[in-house]
Amino acid sequence: MLLRLRIALPDEPGSLGRVTHALGIAGADITQVVVLDRGEGRAIDDITVYWPDSAPREALVEGLRSIPGVTVEGVWGTREAPGTYPELEILKYITTAGDRALATLIDSMPVLFSADWAAAGTTTEPRSVVHSSWRAPAEVPFPSGIPVRPTAATLDSGLHVITAPLPPLALTLLLARADGPAFHRIEVHRLTRILEVFLTLPMVERGVARRLRRLG
Structure with missing residues (x-):
């Protein structure tokens, strides 16, 4: 392993x-x-x-x-193969994923960051989970406040998380690691850059809007 x-x-x-x-x-x-x-x-x-x-x-x-x-x-x-550039591969898949662009991003996060799970939910209460990866809990512990930029923290339960706002989509992304150390600032910076590219893709906002309509 x-x-x-x-x-x-x-x-x-x-x-x-x-x-x-x-x-x-x-x-x-x-x-x-x-x-x-x-x-x-x-x-x-x-x-x-x-x-x-x-x-x-x-x-x-x-x-x-x-x-x-x-x-x-x-x-x-970890499931991240050494010596590869997995974020480039994922971004390539996202550009052709259509309405599944957000789901593709979230499903890839645990592999990219050697984490346990990821999820995205609405910013308004009550929170609705738009998509979550395998191993995400039924009740995703979204924070009560939304940071202005991706931020790492360790919850009282010991779970290490990065909370990342997705303002154009009115969503919050949560990346979690239960096994291992807290997220390093370099990991936070890496996630920030990936999300910056993701949010510039023209089909992302339209795809998420259609997905939210279906959920509603």
Whole structure:
């Protein structure tokens, strides 16, 4: 299976080498390393590895804990194939999806962001879910307030979310991750850029309006 590890480590020569060495000894096959952040002597990396389905995740991080200055912020499953550009593929499909453009976007979000589910609902009360991905709960925990831009938060339940307004559509998008770390600002920025492109597509607003009429 594919796993993603979020690791904080000293931003100095040799630190990443010690991490990858420990992962190799544990039996992980490293497929991708992405630097999310660096500054003030620290770096945050997302490392994607192949890991045997039957092996416990605890064994994967055991060796990392012995490396001075290294902190494992989270280990969680991912379906995003390393070395690909999935958002480009998804945007290509959306341009030909017609009335299913919004559904295509929402269904792709968990894969793009190694999350658990996504949903979109109306901004007015009572909230109506327009579309939700597989594994979304029956009661989607939309926030009471709508941020002016995509914003990451952790709910009291421990669920990590990004809440993103879709003003032209009068909808709110919620992306959720229960397993793993909170959404990083780089992930929020990535979602923001995807939504900016999505909302410029001319057929999106018409398709959502027709879908809302059917739901109504």
